Amino acid sequence: MTFVENLTLFVLAGFVGYEVITKVPANLHTPLIAGANAISGITLIGSVLVAGAGASTLATLLGFLAVVMATANVVGGYLVSHLMLRNFGRRRGD
């Protein structure tokens, strides 16, 4: 894909994000941050690619560190968001 195609995705995703996120109530802002944070761990894909390439030791080492951080970000983010949301869904007495 070209730079311009990526830029197109960037702009359109920005609008979609704006429309969706402005409807999130203040109640859920913390789980939203935790969950969105987990999504930003998508950089894990990039980490996997550079770590797996194994072109040079340095690139592999950097990739290894990146995979550890991104995975922790993804798993931790979704988990902590889930633990919080469990409290929101339930009614008193559950």
Place this chain on the structure above:
Amino acid sequence: MAAPTGWLPESVLQLAYLGAATLFVLGLRGMTHPRTAARGNLLSAAGMVLAVGATVLRFEVLSPLVLLAALLVGVAVGAWLAVTVETTQLPQLVGLFNGFGGGASALVAGAELVDRFGAAGAASVLPYDVTGAAALAGIVGAVTFWGSLVAAGRLHGVLGDPVRYAGEQAVKLAVLLVAVLAGLALVVRPGALGAALPVDWAPTYWVLVVAASVLGVLFVAPIGGADMPVVIALLNACSGLAAATTGFVLDNSVLVIAGTLVGASGLILTRIMCRSMNRSLANVVFGRFGDSTPGAGDRAAALYEGNVMSTSPEEVEILLDAARRVVIVPGYGMAVGQAQHAVAELAERLEASGVEVEFGIHPVAGRMPGHMNVLLAEANVPYEKMRELSEINPTFPQTDVVIVTGANDVVNPAALTDESSPIAGMPVLHVWEAGTVVVNKRSLSPGYAGIPNPLFTRDNTYMLFGDAKESMQAVLDEYDRTH
């Protein structure tokens, strides 16, 4: 980047990315209602598994043991942190995870440069968009990583007070300039500007990362605790934008889309937080908010002298006994004192006696957006009871008793009346319009804004001095004893 050697065709990979992006959007849309939020979060997680899984199959990168080991370590670290965290430590954990995302993005961009540079040879030329995006990812990622570490450290209490020094902005500007120049050198290439610039790509990139790292520390170091909701939201946006720019480096659509969604989310929250304080983002980041103005202590003493009425749990119980509608306004003090369970129980008892109880929550109460709501939800308060500022303010005239626990600046009437106040124009909760206001606070000391609160001197305000948890528990015990 690894070569596509797996059996999975390219078209399937791209379709998987489309599916993942769709799941992310649906997941975020689920967050618009408490009932659908948990499902939304799972949808989003499914999207992540799909995207990562398809990538691994397409590029057959799972074979190296290093990668598997890295994944396992990451899963262990993330799960351990998420499961063992106390609710009071949530803000710093969220901050820390933000940092991980940004750090990973900066490393990926660097590794890709090292890779391409190694493959193409020293004399070769990388496309502008790749080097430019890598420079951006490096700066944003490194600032996010170190900024988040400092923010998490401050929230965790391992770092001291905000650090301020003369020439602060000039130092930050100089460091930013170094990072930007390194970025330009990376893009413009040595050939274009002669031999004056570093010849190699990779070292230039690391100069940029080091400068951005220093900038990240300098950026958050002077910002105080009560401004952390803004910082956390902003770093959240940065971690997303770092991922998106990394997507430009690797030419990867799902990275661009997902990163942008997160960037939008973080920026919207940043704006909401700033508006809730009537301050610009520049003022939060560069301002010297809450520096005590000379004579503030004297003015506070003069204001409070003989004008403050204190009360006891017994008297509060009598007030509550006669009330038909009660609003509870929590602040950071409730989080520090872990008083949410006592507060929630009190609300439950009152409701059992037929009293209408609601919670009035200011957007910047606490240390991250929605902090109070999470604490109250943990204590089983139904989300319908938690009201935003604009919903709760019109109801105060019909409210008999307001209990403010651990909040100060967000209930300060000076925001409306005193043009010269540092919080002038900040939307506040109009608690003083209620019949009686009980303010639970340790002492009369000023809040983050460093100014006295005229609310405490009003005829219908009573101070219940003490720790949030102990005081609320005392009121609860008193209520239980008499009912």
